[in-house]
Amino acid sequence: MFETYTIKDIAKALGLSTSTVSRALNGSHEIGAETKRLVLEYAEKINYRPNPIALSLKEQRSHSIGVVVCEVANNYFSQAINGIESIAYDRGYHVIITQTHESFDREKANVEHLISRHVDGLLVSLSAETTDLAQYKYLHNKGFPIVFFDRVAPDITTHKVTVDNYKGSFDATEMLINKGFKRIAHLTNSYNLLISQDRLKGYQAALEKHGLPFREDYMKHCNHGGMNHDEVEVIIKELLDLPERPDALFVTADRLTINCLQILKKLGMRVPEDIAIAGFTNSDSAELFDPPLTTVRQPAFQIGQIATERLINLIESKYPVTEFITEQLDTELLVRSSSDKLSAK
C-alpha cells in the first residue's frame, strides 16, 4: 500500500514502454487487448496508484480546494465543513482549511497562501472585518473559481449559497412580537457582513409590520463576531442600562448567541423573566440550556455540500461559466422557552 510503484516499474517488469502502460491504465483504445489485460493485472497485483503530484504537475491542477472560514471550532462552520468534506472526498478533491479568526489581514494572507499552493478553487465565508474585496474580484475576473457561502460578498457575481437570512430573521422577530414582546433589541455581527444586513432588514420588517418602532439604541453590532468576549459584555450592559430596557434580545450570530447567554448569566439576569432570548445558532445542545434556547438553525451541512458541488462544477467546467446562482435555503425556527412571555417581573 505504501510502496510507491511507478509506471516505469510496471513497464520494466512487463518489458513495455511507459507510454504503453499509461495507455493501458487509462483505458485508451489504441492498445492491444492482451497487453491491456497484462498491465491491468500487474498493476492490480502490486496495487499501483498513480502519483497525484505528477498528475497535478502535468495537468496544472492540484485537485484541492481552499476553504476560508473564520473558525473551525464553531457549530455552524464545523457542520458546514463536514458537508464540504463529504462532497470533496467523493469527487476526488482535497480540502485545505484556513481560519481567519475574523481578521481581514489573516484572510488576505490565507487566500494568498492558498493561491500560491495552487488550489483549484476557493470556498469562502468572509471574515467580520472584511470590506475590501479586491483580491476576490481580481481572482474572479481572471476566471478563477470562487464560491461564497454564508458570509457572501455583495458585489461579486459568482455562485453563492446562504440561507434566507431575511426570512429567518423576520420569522423569529415576528414570533417574539406575537408572544407579546414590545421592546426587542437586536444584536448582530459586524455590519460589513451582508448576512448581518439581511438579518437586520428582516428584523426591521417584522417590527414595521406589527407597528413597532425601530430604535437605534436597540440595535447593536459586534464587529468581531463574538471573538472578543469583552466587546460583547460592554454591549449587553449598554442595552441593560437603557432607560427603557429591552424585554427581548434577538441575536443573529452563532458565537454571539452563546456569549450573550454566558454574559447574562454572569450578570445574574434571568431568562426569559428579565429578558427573553432568541438567537441564530447551530448548537446541538440548545435544547439543554437553561432555559432551552429558541434558535434559528441553518442547514449548515447542506450549505457546505451545495457550495462544494457548485465549486467543483465550476472547476471542471469546460467552458467559462457566466451564469451564476445565488441559492437561499430555509432556516428552521425552533421555539423553546427562552422566548416565553412570562408576566412575572
Place this chain on the structure above:
Amino acid sequence: MFETYTIKDIAKALGLSTSTVSRALNGSHEIGAETKRLVLEYAEKINYRPNPIALSLKEQRSHSIGVVVCEVANNYFSQAINGIESIAYDRGYHVIITQTHESFDREKANVEHLISRHVDGLLVSLSAETTDLAQYKYLHNKGFPIVFFDRVAPDITTHKVTVDNYKGSFDATEMLINKGFKRIAHLTNSYNLLISQDRLKGYQAALEKHGLPFREDYMKHCNHGGMNHDEVEVIIKELLDLPERPDALFVTADRLTINCLQILKKLGMRVPEDIAIAGFTNSDSAELFDPPLTTVRQPAFQIGQIATERLINLIESKYPVTEFITEQLDTELLVRSSSDKLSAK
C-alpha cells in the same frame, strides 16, 4: 497574484539560465551579488511564487499532512483541528482532514486515500470500531511518520498525545463519591479505545479507594461513540430500569455526554435530583445547561498543536527516529451543579 510565473519566465526576462535564477531565489552562495539582487527584485516585482507541485514532485514530498478523526463537528475535535491547523500553517504544511464517522472501513479507506495522495505524515485518532491496526503497523514499520492523539493505538510505538485519562476519570469519580454518591454508573465509548479503558480504570480505582463495589451492571459501553442515538437511549433505559438505580452517571465521551442529557431530558428525568451527571466534554456551553454541567475538559487545542509539532519534526528529521514520546496532558475538572447531591428525591 494569480498569474503563474515560473523561473523560466524570470530567466528569459533577465537573460539568465533557470538554474541561476533558482540559485538566486534559494539564497545560494555560489552566485554574484548583483545577479542575485536583479533576480530577487524582478521576482518580487512580478510576485513570483514557486510552484509547490513541482517542488513536491522533485522532493518526493507533498508538504501536507493527513488527519484522521471521527468527526469534525465535535467540540473536542474541532478544537483539536484548530490547534493542528495553527501549527501546520506556520510550518508550511497543508492539512487534509478526513472523517471516519466511527467506521473502521471508512478509516481504512481514508488512510489509503491519504497515502495515495502522498501525504508526508498522518495524525490519527482511531475510530470507535477500530481494532485492526495492521495498516498503521505496516506504515510505521516502513518508517512512515504517524502521530496518534486522543484515541491512540495501544501497541504501536510512535509519538502519542493524550490527556491523563486515568487521572481525569479518577478525579471526577472521586468528586462524585465525595459528594455522597454511592451508585455511580459509568458510560463510556467503545471498549476498543484505549482512552475508554483508561477512563474505566480511573473510575474503578476511585471506587476501590473509597470502598465502593465495581458493578458490571453499572458499566456500559457505546460501541458507536454516540453516533447512534438509539443505542445510547437503550443503554440509558437499561440503567434506569435496574432494581438499584444508579444515583449518578459518569460519562466519558463528548458526544455521549450530550446525548445522555438529551435522552434523560426526553425521559423526564431530573438532573441531579433523579440522577446526577458528570461527563467528558469540550463544549463551550456546558455552564449554560440546565443544570450547569460538571465536565472533564481536555486541552484539545493544545493537544492538536503538540501532535502536529511532533509529526512535523518526525517528517523533517534527517535520521530515523527511534525515541518516541507518549505525552499526557492534564484534564480540567469543572464542577457544576449537575453533580450536586440533593437530598430531595
Place this chain on the structure above:
DNA sequence: TTGAAAGCGCTAACAC
C-alpha cells in the same frame, strides 16, 4: 498497436 521523446516547474550534479 507500440515506442521514443518532449514537457509540466524545479533543483542539483556537473561542466566551464
Place this chain on the structure above:
DNA sequence: GTGTTAGCGCTTTCAA
C-alpha cells in the same frame, strides 16, 4: 559565478 542537463511521474504527440 553561471550555464547545461538530467530527472522527479505522468501524458501525449509523433514516428514507426
